Structure formats: C-alpha cells, structure tokens
Amino acid sequence: MTVHVPSGFEARLKTHARDAGFDLAGIATLGTPDTVAHFNAWIAAGHHGEMGYMERHAELRRDARRPVEGMHSALVVALNYSGTQPAGPIARYARFTDYHRVMWDKLDAIRDWVRNEIGDVQGRSFVDSGPVLERDLARRAGLGWFGKNTLLINPKLGSFFFLGALFLDVPLAPDQPFVSDHCGTCTRCLDACPTQAFVAPHVLDARLCISYLTIELKGPHTPEQAAMVGNHLFGCDICQEVCPWNEKFSRPASEPAFALRPELATPASAEFATMGDLEFKRRFGDTPLVRAKRCGLARNAIAAQVASHSATAADGRS
Numbered sequence: 042m043t044v045h046v047p048s049g050f051e052a053r054l055k056t057h058a059r060d061a062g063f064d065l066a067g068i069a070t071l072g073t074p075d076t077v078a079h080f081n082a083w084i085a086a087g088h089h090g091e092m093g094y095m096e097r098h099a100e101l102r103r104d105a106r107r108p109v110e111g112m113h114s115a116l117v118v119a120l121n122y123s124g125t126q127p128a129g130p131i132a133r134y135a136r137f138t139d140y141h142r143v144m145w146d147k148l149d150a151i152r153d154w155v156r157n158e159i160g161d162v163q164g165r166s167f168v169d170s171g172p173v174l175e176r177d178l179a180r181r182a183g184l185g186w187f188g189k190n191t192l193l194i195n196p197k198l199g200s201f202f203f204l205g206a207l208f209l210d211v212p213l214a215p216d217q218p219f220v221s222d223h224c225g226t227c228t229r230c231l232d233a234c235p236t237q238a239f240v241a242p243h244v245l246d247a248r249l250c251i252s253y254l255t256i257e258l259k260g261p262h263t264p265e266q267a268a269m270v271g272n273h274l275f276g277c278d279i280c281q282e283v284c285p286w287n288e289k290f291s292r293p294a295s296e297p298a299f300a301l302r303p304e305l306a307t308p309a310s311a312e313f314a315t316m317g318d319l320e321f322k323r324r325f326g327d328t329p330l331v332r333a334k335r336c337g338l339a340r341n342a343i344a345a346q347v348a349s350h351s352a353t354a355a356d357g358r359s
C-alpha cells in the first residue's frame with residue numbers, strides 16, 4: 042500500500058513531537074552521514090578503544106539506510122535533562138531513571154500517531170542504542186552544530202540533552218541542516234579537560250575520556266587510568282560545564298521521569314566499593330548506572346578513594 046503524505050504533515054509531526062515533551066524536533070533524509078570521513082578517521086586511529094561495537098557495526102553507521110531496510114526519513118528529537126544541577130561524582134544524565142525507555146516509549150507513541158494519521162507506516166525508534174551516528178543525523182535535521190567538545194549544541198538549549206530518532210519508511214521533506222558553527226575562537230572545553238582527551242577540536246580520544254574510563258571500559262584500571270578517573274564515579278560533564286552555551290542556556294528538565302534522585306545527585310561514593318549485587322540491583326537497577334555494572338562502580342569508587350587519600354597526603358606534606 043502506498044502511503045500519501047499530506048501537505049503540511051511534517052510541521053504537524055514536529056509539533057506533535059514537542060507536545061509529547063521533546064524540546065527539539067527536526068526531520069532528516071537518511072543516507073550517507075556528512076561526517077562519515079571523520080568517523081572513519083576516528084575508528085582508524087583506534088580512538089574508540091575497547092568499544093568493539095563501534096568498529097563491529099561501522100558499516101551500518103556509514104549509511105543510515107542500512108540499520109533497518111526500507112527506511113527513508115527520520116524524525117530526530119532532543120530531550121533536555123538539565124545542566125543546571127551542580128557538578129558531582131555522577132554525571133547529570135545518570136541522576137534519575139534510565140532515559141532509554143522514557144524516550145523509546147515517546148517515539149513509539151509518535152510512530153503510532155503517524156500510522157493513525159497517514160496509514161500503514163513502518164517505523165523504528167533509536168536512542169543511543171543503534172548503529173547510527175546520531176549527532177550527524179541531528180545536525181542534518183537542523184538541531185545544532187558540533188561543538189569542539191564533540192557534543193551537539195543548540196543555540197537555545199546548550200548541549201545537556203539526549204538525542205533520539207524515529208526512522209520511518211516514508212519520504213518526508215527534510216529540514217535545513219544546521220550549517221553554522223558558533224564555537225568561534227573559544228577553546229574552553231579543550232583546555233578544561235583534565236585528561237587532555239581532545240586530540241584536536243572535534244576529535245575525542247575516548248581512551249582518555251573519563252566517561253569512557255568510568256562507564257565503557259571493562260576490567261581493572263591501570264594505575265594511570267585510576268589517577269585520570271580521580272573522584273568521578275560515573276561519567277563526566279566537565280567539557281559541557283565550561284561551555285558558555287550551557288552557562289547561558291541550560292535549563293531544568295521538564296520531563297517528569299527525570300526528577301532528580303538525591304542518592305545519585307550527592308552519592309556516598311565509598312559505599313559503591315563494598316555494595317553487593319542484590320543491593321545494587323534493588324537501588325540502581327532502573328538507572329543508567331547499570332551500564333558500568335556493580336563491579337565497574339566498585340572499581341571507580343576505589344579509584345576515587347585513592348585519589349582522595351593522595352590529595353590528603355599531599356596536603357599534609359605542604
């Protein structure tokens with residue numbers, strides 16, 4: 042059955058996405074990412090470290106039509122998770138219920154609305170989960186530019202938001218890509234990174250990134266890695282915190298599921314060093330922390346303890 046897309050449908054779709062709670066919405070046509078060469082160079086340099094899935098599924102990431110056959114367009118959305126909270130050992134995005142399910146549910150509901158509106162359309166929701174270069178797609182859909190810290194930045198929202206996409210098998214009129222770059226001569230994020238993880242503007246060597254070292258890297262830390270982690274327990278926001286666009290435009294999240302959990306906002310880091318599996322699952326099983334697993338959190342908590350003892354010892358000597 043051929044589906045007829047009525048005139049003005051794209052505008053209604055984006056309005057519907059914003060009514061569903063998304064802060065930004067745009068439309069892109071699926072195809073070869075504009076930044077595929079950057080992605081290829083990043084993989085070739087080994088910047089993905091032990092994130093084997095980035096390499097394994099590289100072919101799919103090189104063309105957004107490949108992950109799901111027959112897909113044509115994407116509704117790309119952003120959901121603010123609030124950059125206004127104070128810094129802490131757990132990155133801001135992980136201080137409440139896991140965002141994947143929240144966003145999948147919203148995107149699936151939008152797909153059902155599309156079916157209701159225009160007929161038998163196939164769709165697939167992606168949130169961080171699929172072999173898709175989401176920031177490339179978001180820039181194509183007009184949502185923002187690539188900051189030198191690699192985050193997608195929107196001129197009215199900053200960068201503390203999640204990205205998601207609803208792939209659809211109908212041709213939709215795309216938005217204009219976001220072509221301008223508003224970083225200018227600023228280098229605050231590059232200068233602030235405590236581990237010098239940016240090998241150049243826009244290029245992150247994940248192997249040096251605290252987010253990677255506390256979440257994605259499995260197994261024990263080398264002494265050098267433990268020292269780099271410092272008192273970070275899960276993830277890192279430093280390159281976003283210092284960004285003037287966040288200082289100016291971050292705002293509290295309006296998504297009810299993103300209500301702050303005090304035990305994640307001001308965690309007792311040391312308790313993660315000894316917590317058992319059952320307790321970890323009971324207290325944090327529905328949060329992003331499960332990505333690092335209980336043993337990853339224990340490893341990070343020990344690195345934090347060592348960092349704090351070293352700092353105390355250094356103070357004592359001075």
Ligand code: B12
Pocket residue numbers: 074076077079080083092095132133134168169170171172173174175176177187190191192193194200201202203204205242243244245247250252253256257275276277278280
């Ligand atoms: C792997 C991954 C990581 C890795 C590697 C990060 C990285 N920079 O690649 C690690 C574990 C380190 C990580 C950390 C974080 N991540 Co992450 N991560 C991803 C994931 C799964 C893939 C990213 C990817 O494709 N990397 C490949 C490299 C090559 O891409 P890139 O660095 O983004 O660079 C792109 C552009 O900058 C551009 N580019 C590259 N070089 C150049 C050069 C020039 C001159 C130009 C103009 C452009 C350009 O092309 C590249 C390809 O599109 C995405 C989800 C997804 N499926 O896309 C989430 C995602 C990027 N992460 C996200 C988040 C929130 C984070 C953290 C903030 C979490 C935290 N607080 O700890 C940090 C931020 C660290 C950082 N500065 O990136 C969000 C970002 C939202 C946003 N506003 O941009 C995403 C989109 C998840 C989501 N669905 O919301 N992440």
Ligand code: SF4
Pocket residue numbers: 188189190191223224225227228229230231280283284285286
């Ligand atoms: S801190 Fe400066 S250079 Fe880095 S992303 Fe923000 S505006 Fe761009």
